[in-house]
Amino acid sequence: xxxxxxxxxxxxxxxxxxxxxxxxxxxxxxxxxxxxxxxxxxxxxxxxxxxxxxxxxxxxxxxxxxxxxxxxxxxxxxxxxxxxxxxxxxxxxxxxxxxxxxxxxxxxxxxxxxxxxxxxxxxxxxxxxxxxxxxxxxxxxxxxxxxxxxxxxxxxxxxxxxxxxxxxxxxxxxxxxxxxxxxxxxxxxxxxxxxxxxxxxxxxxxxxxxxxxxxxxxxxxxxxxxxxxxxxxxxxxxxxxxxxxxxxxxxxxxxxxxxxxxxxxxxxxxxxxxxxxxxxxxxxxxxxxxxxxxxxxxxxxxxxxxxxxxxxxxxxxxxxxxxxxxxxxxxxxxxxxxxxxxxxxxxxxxxxxxxxxxxxxxxxxxxxxxxxxxxxxxxxxxxxxxxxxxxxxxxxxxxxxxxxxxxxxxxxxxxxxxxxxxxxxxxxxxxxxxxxxxxxxxxxxxxxxxxxxxxxxxxxxxxxxxxxx
Amino acid sequence: xxxxxxxxxxxxxxxxxxxxxxxxxxxxxxxxxxxxxxxxxxxxxxxxxxxxxxxxxxxxxxxxxxxxxxxxxxxxxxxxxxxxxxxxxxxxxxxxxxxxx
Numbered sequence: 001x002x003x004x005x006x007x008x009x010x011x012x013x014x015x016x017x018x019x020x021x022x023x024x025x026x027x028x029x030x031x032x033x034x035x036x037x038x039x040x041x042x043x044x045x046x047x048x049x050x051x052x053x054x055x056x057x058x059x060x061x062x063x064x065x066x067x068x069x070x071x072x073x074x075x076x077x078x079x080x081x082x083x084x085x086x087x088x089x090x091x092x093x094x095x096x097x098x099x100x101x102x103x104x105x106x107x108x109x110x111x112x113x114x115x116x117x118x119x120x121x122x123x124x125x126x127x128x129x130x131x132x133x134x135x136x137x138x139x140x141x142x143x144x145x146x147x148x149x150x151x152x153x154x155x156x157x158x159x160x161x162x163x164x165x166x167x168x169x170x171x172x173x174x175x176x177x178x179x180x181x182x183x184x185x186x187x188x189x190x191x192x193x194x195x196x197x198x199x200x201x202x203x204x205x206x207x208x209x210x211x212x213x214x215x216x217x218x219x220x221x222x223x224x225x226x227x228x229x230x231x232x233x234x235x236x237x238x239x240x241x242x243x244x245x246x247x248x249x250x251x252x253x254x255x256x257x258x259x260x261x262x263x264x265x266x267x268x269x270x271x272x273x274x275x276x277x278x279x280x281x282x283x284x285x286x287x288x289x290x291x292x293x294x295x296x297x298x299x300x301x302x303x304x305x306x307x308x309x310x311x312x313x314x315x316x317x318x319x320x321x322x323x324x325x326x327x328x329x330x331x332x333x334x335x336x337x338x339x340x341x342x343x344x345x346x347x348x349x350x351x352x353x354x355x356x357x358x359x360x361x362x363x364x365x366x367x368x369x370x371x372x373x374x375x376x377x378x379x380x381x382x383x384x385x386x387x388x389x390x391x392x393x394x395x396x397x398x399x400x401x402x403x404x405x406x407x408x409x410x411x412x413x414x415x416x417x418x419x420x421x422x423x424x425x426x427x428x429x430x431x432x433x434x435x436x437x438x439x440x441x442x443x444x445x446x447x448x449x450x451x452x453x454x455x456x457x458x459x460x461x462x463x464x465x466x467x468x469x
Numbered sequence: 470x471x472x473x474x475x476x477x478x479x480x481x482x483x484x485x486x487x488x489x490x491x492x493x494x495x496x497x498x499x500x501x502x503x504x505x506x507x508x509x510x511x512x513x514x515x516x517x518x519x520x521x522x523x524x525x526x527x528x529x530x531x532x533x534x535x536x537x538x539x540x541x542x543x544x545x546x547x548x549x550x551x552x553x554x555x556x557x558x559x560x561x562x563x564x565x566x567x568x569x570x
Contacts, residue, residue, distance in 0.1 A: 078545045171525050185524045211533070215526050283508040294485060301486070304558055308551035316561050318486075326488040334487055338478070339501060341485040355511050357521030362514065364522060397503045413525030441525075 003041075003051035007034040007093050010053035013142045014096060019118045019127075021137040023058050023066060025096040033093045040091065047091025049205055054087055055137045055146035058097040059104050060189065061178035068102040068112040071300050071307045071328030081178020082213070083147060083189050083206045090205040098133030098146060102330045103297065104154055104182045106130050107382075107402045110393055111332040118389070119162060120464035122429040125386040128158030134192050135162040139464055145202055146192045151182050152285050153382070153406025155190045156418035160381035160434025163420045163462045165455075166192045167199040167448075170441045171413030172217035174203075175210030183292035184215075186285075186410040194462050196419060196451045200225035203444065224445050228452050235268035235450065238374030242279040243405060245383065251424025252380045255433035259378055259421050262457045273370045273377070277362040278408050284363060285407035286400055287343050287356035294340030297333070300325060335396060364412040367438070376450050377438040380405050381418040385431040405436070415444045417451050420460045432462070473502040 001009070011027050034051065041050055059067045061077035062084045084094060101111035109117045109132030117132045119125040120140040127136040131148030135158035138146050148155040150168040159166025167190045174189045181187060191202035204225060209218040239260065244253070260270050302308040302324025309323035329337070343352035370377060382402055392399040409416040418436040425431075437454075439447035478498045482489050489497065543556045552559040 075549065078541055078549060214531060215524075217526070277514065280511060280514060283511050286504060287508055287511075298486075302551065303560055304546070305549040305551070311561055317563050320561055321486040322488050325486055329487070331493075334485075334489075335497060335500060337485045337487065338481045338497065339504060342477075342481045342501070342505070345481065345484060352505075352508070354521050355516060356508070357523055358516040358519040359511050359514055361519055361522035362516070364525065395503075396500050397507055400504065400507075411525075 003038050004031065004034045006051050007031060007053055007095065010095055010143050017140065017142055019120055019123070019136050019140060020115050021098055021117050021133040021140065021142060022055070022096045023068070023099050023114055023133070024064055026063065026094070030093050030095040033088065037091045037093065048201065049087065050091035052092045052145055053095045053143045054092045055096055055098045055134055055143045056084060056094050057100055057131050057134050057146070057148050059100060059149060059180040060084065060147055061180070062094060062097070065097070065180065066114070067104070067180050068100045068114060069328065069330070069333070070113045073113070073307070075306050077178070079178065082175035082210045084178065086206050092145070092205070095143060098131070098137055100133055101130035102333050103180065103293070104130040104149055104151055105293070105332050105336050107153065107157055107399055108387070108392065109133065109158070110389065111330060113330055116389060119386045121163065121386065121431055125388055125429070125431070126161065128161035128382070128386065130154040130158070131166075131192065132158045135159050135164055135166065138162070138164045138192050138194060139462055144193060145198060147189055148192050149179055149187060149189050150410065151186045152289060152410050153403045155192060156406050156416060156434070156436055157382045157402065159192050159418045160420070160432070160436075161386040163432030163434075163460070163464065164192055164194055165196050165199050165417065165419045166190065167203060167417045168409060168415060169203060169207065169444060170415045172215050173207050173415070173442070173444070175208075175213040175216050177210055177212040181296040183289040184296060185292060186289060196417065196448055196455050197225050197228050199417065200228050200448045219442070222445055224448055227445070228449055230449060231266065231453050232375060232446060232449050235263070235266075236374050237263050237268050237270045238273035238370050238377045239270060240273055240275045240278055240370070240377060240379055242275060243379035247383055248380060249384045251385055251422075251426065251431070251433050252383060254424065255422045255435055256378070256380050258458070259435045259454055262454055263378070266453055266457065270378070271374065273374060275366040275370060277359065277366050279404070280359050281363050281408040281411055282401060282404050284356040284359040284411060285403065286339070287352050288360060288411070290336040290340030291344050291353055292340070294337045294344065297337055300328065332396070360411045363408055367408065367412045367414060371440045375439075376447055379436060379438070381434040381436040382406070385424060385426055385433060409438055414441055415439050415447055417447060419451055419455055420462065421454065421458050422460070473498055473505060
C-alpha cells in the first residue's frame with residue numbers, strides 16, 4: 001500500500017468511527033503531509049516512521065487543542081509540541097486529535113466535555129482514561145499508532161482496557177514542551193500501539209533532549225527496538241505483594257498468574273517483593289497531583305486565551321476570573337482544583353502536602369530497593385477490566401482507586417509498559433486484560449525486551465468485537 | 470481533618486476562583502470529604518526524618534545561555550486573546566469599583 005493509500009484508509013476508518021475516539025480529524029493536512037513524505041522518501045531520506053498514520057491526544061499542542069475542555073473549545077495552539085515535530089520529521093502522518101478526560105483528569109474518558117469515548121470491545125463500556133481516545137483508536141484499527149500522556153496511569157490503563165500496548169517513559173525521557181500541563185512532576189508523553197515493538201520504534205523517535213523543556217534530560221540517543229527480539233537472560237521478575245489484592249477482579253488475577261507462568265516457563269525467577277509503602281501511592285498521588293494541577297490551571301483566567309465569560313456592567317476582573325473558570329471547567333476539574341487548593345492552603349499544607357511528599361520518597365525507595373534484586377516488576381495495570389459507562393461517575397473516590405497500580409510509577413518517575421495477556425468474560429462481553437512491567441529509571445530498552453518475551457508467548461490478538469453492546 | 474464544612478468548601482472555591490451554587494457546595498463537600506478521609510491513611514506511615522520528595526529529576530537547575538530565544542510575535546498572541554486593543558489584551562476595570570469576586 002502506498003503512503004497516500006495508507007493515510008486514506010486510516011481517514012476512511014476514522015470517518016466511520018462511532019466510538020467518539022477523535023475530537024478532530026485533519027484529513028487535508030494529513031494528505032498534504034503524506035505527499036511530502038513521498039517526496040522525501042523519493043529524495044532518498046531514510047524515515048523511520050515513513051507513512052505511519054498517528055493520532056495525537058488532544059492535550060498535546062498541534063493546531064486546535066481543546067484538552068477535552070469547554071475552556072479551550074476554540075483554542076488553536078500557535079506552536080506544535082516537540083513530539084509532533086519529531087513524529088513529522090520521522091515521516092509519521094498526524095491524522096487527528098483524540099478524546100480524553102478534561103485536562104487528562106480521569107480514568108474513563110467520561111470527563112471529556114465532548115462526550116465519552118466508547119470501548120471497541122463493548123460500546124457500553126469505558127475505554128479507560130485519560131488517553132481513552134488514543135487507546136480506542138488503536139484497538140479499533142483506526143490508526144496503528146497514537147500518542148497519550150501519563151500522569152497517574154493515563155497511557156497504561158486505557159491501553160489495558162482496550163487490549164493494546166501503552167508505554168510510559170522515564171520522567172525526562174520525552175519532551176513535555178507542548179504538552180498542556182496537569183501535574184508537572186508526574187506528566188510524561190508516550191506511545192500506544194498494538195505491539196511492544198511498535199511502541200519501541202515510536203519511543204526511539206520521540207525520545208531525546210529538548211532545550212525547551214527544563215526537565216528534559218540529556219542522554220545518548222538509543223534505538224529501543226534494535227535488540228527487542230533478544231530475550232533477557234538470568235531474569236528475575238518481582239511481583240509486589242500488594243498487587244495480589246483480593247479486591248482484584250478474577251480476570252485480572254488470572255491475567256497476572258498467566259504472565260507469571262509464562263516467565264517461569266522461560267526460565268525466569270519470579271519472586272514476591274514486599275514494597276510496604278507502595279499501596280499508599282494512591283493517597284499520596286491524590287494529594288500531589290491535584291496540588292500541582294491547582295497551580296498549573298491557575299493560568300486559565302479568561303484574560304489571554306481560551307474562554308472569557310460575559311460580564312455585567314458592574315463586574316470586574318475578579319468576576320472575569322471566577323465566571324470564566326466556572327463556566328469553562330467541568331465538575332471533575334473543579335473538584336481537583338479545589339482538592340489541590342485545599343491541601344496547599346494555610347493550615348493544611350504540612351499535614352497533607354508535605355506528608356504526601358514524604359510518602360512519595362518512601363514509595364520511590366520501595367521501588368529502588370526492589371530493583372536491587374529484580375530486573376523488572378510485574379503487576380496488573382488496573383484492578384478491573386473495562387467497566388460500564390456511568391458505573392463510577394457518581395463516586396469520584398471509586399474511580400480514583402482504579403489507579404492503584406499505576407500511580408507509583410509516576411511518583412517514582414519510572415518507565416512502565418502495559419501489554420495485553422488474556423481476555424475474560426464479563427456479563428456476556430469478552431474484555432481484554434493487561435499487565436504492566438516496571439523498570440528502573442532509564443531502563444526502557446531492557447524493559448521492552450522483557451515485555452516482548454511475554455508478548456511473543458502470549459500471542460494476544462487485538463480483535464475487539466466491533467458492533468457488540 | 471476530613472470534617473469538611475460547607476464554609477470550608479466555599480472558602481476553597483473562593484481561593485481557587487471558582488463559583489459553586491449551593492447544590493454544588495453540598496455535593497462537593499461530600500465528595501471532597503470522602504477523598505480527604507481516604508488520604509488520611511498516610512498518617513499511619515512512619516515519616517519521621519523522611520525528606521519530602523518534590524521531584525524525581527536528579528538534575529538541579531540547568532543554566533541556559535543568556536540570549537533571546539524563539540518567541541511568538543505579538544500578532545499571534547492577539548489572535549488567540551478573547552478581547553484585544555492591539556498590541557494589548559483588554560480586561561475589565563481593575564482599580565476602583567468592580568473588583569472583589
